[in-house]
Amino acid sequence: MLKTKKNAEGGTSLFRNTFIQTILMSNILLQTGIWIRNFAILMYVTDMTGDDPVAVGLMGFVEFLPIFIFSFIGGTFADRWRPRLTMIWCDILSSISVFAVLLTIIFGSWHMVYFVTFISAVLSQFSQPSIMKLFKQHVKPEQMQSAMAVFQSMSAIFMVVGPSLGVICYQRFGIEVSVGIMGVAFLLSALVLFRIPSDKKIEKAPAASVRQIWGELSAGVSYVWKSPVLKSLGGTFALAGIAVGTVQVLSIFVVTERLGQEKGFLQYMLMTNGVAMLIGGALVMTLAKKIPPQKMLAFGMLISSLTMAGVGLSTSVPLTLGLQFISGLGFPCIQIGINTMILQWTDEKFVGRVNGVLTPMFVGMMVIMTLVAGNLKKMYPLVGIYCAAGFAMLLGMLLLVPLFKYKFQQQPQPPQSKLETVPEG
Template identity: 65%
Template sequence: MSTHVAATESNTNGQLLRNRFFQTVLLSNVLLQIGIWVRNFAILLYVTDKTGDDPIAVSLISVAEFAPIFVFSFIGGTFADRWRPKLTMIWCDILSAVSVFVVLLTIMFETWEAVYFATFVSAILSQFSQPSVMKLFKQHIPPAQLQSAMAIFQTLVAIFMVLGPSLGVIVYNNFDIHVSIAVMGVAFLLSALVLVRLPKDAPVEKVDAKERHLRREIAEGFRYVWRSPVLRTLCGVFALAGLAVGIMQTLGLFIVTERLGKPKEFLQFMLMINGIAMLIGGASVMLVAKKLSPQKMLAIGMLAGALCSVGIGYSTNVMLTLVLQFASGLFFPIIQVAISTMMLQWSEESIVGRVNGVLSPMFVGMMVVTMAAAGPIKTVLPLVTIYSIAGGLMFLGMLLLLPIFKYKAPEHASKQPSPSGMSVH
């Protein structure tokens, strides 16, 4: 029996990797990851060099990256449902490349502050491009293969979490900011060129102009999420996970210096362990994706995250902390894959963009809240207590999922028609 299941899973993954649409989006994402990681670290190192490690200047990079999510996520998701997704993605990559080359010109004239503009514009355009990707996944990936597709993408993200920082540092240290920015622009342009291979967009259904009211369409997205018990629960889980992750991301340095008694440089080893674990977890999640519902996968990931958070807070042993850090990274892809799968399975194709626009800011928004509050909280609470609170938030998120275990993907997911241009070869 197990041999038959393994053979079936292998055949499913083989079909997925031969899917022209999936091949194209995967290659495009590789190019985008190269551009993004070179951007993140080259700009970070450039700003620290220019400002003498000014913490305010460095923090503005994060502001430029995350602020657009609050402003443009709802709008981007709405327009992704209106526009043709293939053209939207291509134009977003082209405009990102143009903005990067504009920044390159300004830096050549010694206006270094323009590097913030590259991050800001790229972050805005991603709020239009990302929902379009989700919409195309809904169109071109059979429901039975969605979790496997999400797992492969999570593996790719994990690979770049391990390799990306080194790539950015190498490019910047061996060349300079001008070459680094040029690499970003070329990567975005190549991604746009690769996306031309995507199947032709389906005709957009024409709606009367009176009905195409932006605020009304955004409100429809909120109502759609609120009416679905699964999506409504997912919204709460997103918020709780964001609160917990924001605490752990911000205070990891103090775990190293205060709980482990190590120099701050030791943090890079913890992050490397976490990245390697995410790579393994992303590959392993494909093995369990067919055996468990996404709700149960998400609950397992949240429970593991809760236990690891409390354990890391209490631990003063280096080896134990590294093991817990590894375990946390191992289960994080399960959370990401399960959330993406649930979002796609419980959303109709016509509203995928708006659902993504409603849910995504919940995680990032709450994460930024606790990132901003973590410093002041640490002045009044010990690390053990703070990490226990983060673990409690993850555990509460797991409890929220228990009532929706009984739900199965709706009919619009299981009866999705086979799209054109999806031949397996």
């Protein structure tokens, strides 16, 4: 009884946390803008180019290339700057860039929709590491995995409603109104973030020279390289990036070619996936303290590898939707497992740089694959491409198996002393 009461109080205190309340409110606004952007711009580009796979692939390229380039820099500066103010300024600048692009669209330059994605991707590389640092500061270690599950569940909700929101917005109001809503959503998110408790008092860092920034970045690389958990996670990231980058660009062609449906049917696939993510997120919340994050991540990647291949092979709408549902059940395991591993095995002062080192492992491969996926589609069957992507995800999962023997130490210790090889069972 005492244990049950303690767990219930722990869950209640998590939602009473001002940071958790605020970051969820901000995420609702950001997700609204992001999903309208994703689908409105996708539909707009396909309409303007006649469903050109290279043009669709270019959307992914301009999104992920700046992530690959700026994540090193963003992670390093996130460790130097105050995370709360960094997030606020990133949302404000995103909003300004959206309204600037809206003006160019109104005056007839449709290609500038690529610019919205580019700027948003650059700014996210300064904002995302700051979110991780704030989680580290404002969430208790024993609540970390549950907090990540709650945060992921919000994304799952928008996987359900977001696609329809984007499609309806574009079809009813057009690209100009859709882009305008994006700008307002980003601006409101910035205002909401002022509710986050003030940043910790930190010693003012001296003006950073190129040599200093490079030294701090090198320290982050060294930190990851010396950690067996983080180093293996980097390899997993790279292989997952190859898989995700390939199928993300080509998913619309699964709808039109394998299933024989209209482009708009893609929203129903994502909605099915999102419903499952919501259910999976709830399940992960109940099991978060019982399953080590590396095992949770491996399980999620195994599910993803099998369903990727299955979606490529399927020509049946019910079967494809079923596979999307199963994939969605496993996805929270991937997201929550990754974030929890990074936060558990990284000292707070290195969180930004570790993100800056690991993210390019994933995004770099995504950049390459989004750039070439359109050309691969012209040379190879869609089935073969999806099966190859599933195999890459399976290899990434196998890299995690040696990490099953490691157990996280709750007490703060030197960076490389947080790992202890212990028998489990």
